[in-house]
Amino acid sequence: MTAPALQLTFAASVEAATRREFLIGSVALAALLAGCATGDEQSSGDGTAGDGYPRTIVDDAGESVVIARRPQRVACVANLWDLDTVLSLGVVPVQFGVREGFSEMIGAPDKSWEWHEKALTEIGGTSERISLGDSIDVERIAAGEPDLIIGDDGMADLRSQLEALAPVVQIAAFDWRRNLQMIGDALDRRERADELIAQTEARMSAALDGLDAGGATVGLIAAYDTSTFYGLGHESIPAVDLFQRAGFETVAALSDVATADAPRTEFSAENADILAEADVLVVFDFGSAGIAKTGLFTSLPSVASGRVVVLEQGEVAQGFSTLSPLNLDLCIDVVRRAAELL
Numbered sequence: 001m002t003a004p005a006l007q008l009t010f011a012a013s014v015e016a017a018t019r020r021e022f023l024i025g026s027v028a029l030a031a032l033l034a035g036c037a038t039g040d041e042q043s044s045g046d047g048t049a050g051d052g053y054p055r056t057i058v059d060d061a062g063e064s065v066v067i068a069r070r071p072q073r074v075a076c077v078a079n080l081w082d083l084d085t086v087l088s089l090g091v092v093p094v095q096f097g098v099r100e101g102f103s104e105m106i107g108a109p110d111k112s113w114e115w116h117e118k119a120l121t122e123i124g125g126t127s128e129r130i131s132l133g134d135s136i137d138v139e140r141i142a143a144g145e146p147d148l149i150i151g152d153d154g155m156a157d158l159r160s161q162l163e164a165l166a167p168v169v170q171i172a173a174f175d176w177r178r179n180l181q182m183i184g185d186a187l188d189r190r191e192r193a194d195e196l197i198a199q200t201e202a203r204m205s206a207a208l209d210g211l212d213a214g215g216a217t218v219g220l221i222a223a224y225d226t227s228t229f230y231g232l233g234h235e236s237i238p239a240v241d242l243f244q245r246a247g248f249e250t251v252a253a254l255s256d257v258a259t260a261d262a263p264r265t266e267f268s269a270e271n272a273d274i275l276a277e278a279d280v281l282v283v284f285d286f287g288s289a290g291i292a293k294t295g296l297f298t299s300l301p302s303v304a305s306g307r308v309v310v311l312e313q314g315e316v317a318q319g320f321s322t323l324s325p326l327n328l329d330l331c332i333d334v335v336r337r338a339a340e341l342l
Helices: 012-030 039-043 081-088 100-106 114-123 138-143 153-163 176-186 190-208 238-245 269-275 295-299 315-321 328-339
Strands: 055-058 064-067 074-076 095-099 128-132 148-151 168-170 217-223 228-232 264-268 280-285 308-312
Touching (some): 055 176, 081 148, 081 176, 095 100, 100 315, 138 153, 148 153, 148 176, 153 168, 176 190, 190 328, 217 238, 228 269, 238 328, 269 295, 280 315, 280 328, 308 328, 315 328
Parallel strands (some): 074 095, 148 168, 217 280, 280 308
Antiparallel strands (some): 217 228, 228 264
16 A cells, blocks of 8 residues: 655654664574574575474465575565565565566665665665566576565466575565564574564554544545545554554444455445545545545545545555554554544
């Protein structure tokens, strides 16, 4: 998902104890954990079996993935959930894909989102950036000689080709906790993954402390054009989770049809009235089409009263889609912005 960059001032104690604890702690603990090397060290080592390897993990596609040796050269197919997860664990991938649409928004062909670049700088080391257009460049990935490939379901059609290069792990969309645990297991960093989850949960609680939505109802939707919208109704989606933690209720018409396997539901724009109970409407306007200003949306009480937050395609909307310990601040800011409209 995508949204405009917003600024949020956290209490100094929260920001210092969380952001610094995560980024510096990732590197410091790497020496204590039996995980992959970070920075320039990642490409070194013999990657032999033993010391916990081989090991088998079950990925988000339900595939049992055998990892014979400790990974030394991790490749991320894209700069989405895969890159967030790997960097959160303190590992610099040997290469990662950069979506062309993202680089256009960022304004540099070889740059990723700010939180990625900051983590790469603080951890140390370099990664090859591969422009990711309409298809995955299997040959470029092969040239990087990875010994573990991580990506989301966007690589499903090419999985067999990628598996000829190295073990392939498909991560989950949205579920940052599961991804940290899964990749933590793959990289022998599960202890660090569990610590990160606990730290991030604490950051959420501290940042949302005192923010009482009083049971107000929020309508969370994503749109790519003005003809349809997707209702976000299950807490496995980070936006739903954070708003619920802040004391918001989710529009029943969205949550009643959402499941962990299908956390968002497509609706015609003609069904906008199902959002009528929302006290606040939050729109991830990925197509920047202005759906909240069209048709039945304009007659919704929340929109008519100005209680709507529109997050156009960009850094914050994408950050909320790929919530991780690296970009939590952006996501919290959206929740606060919505709460201020009540």
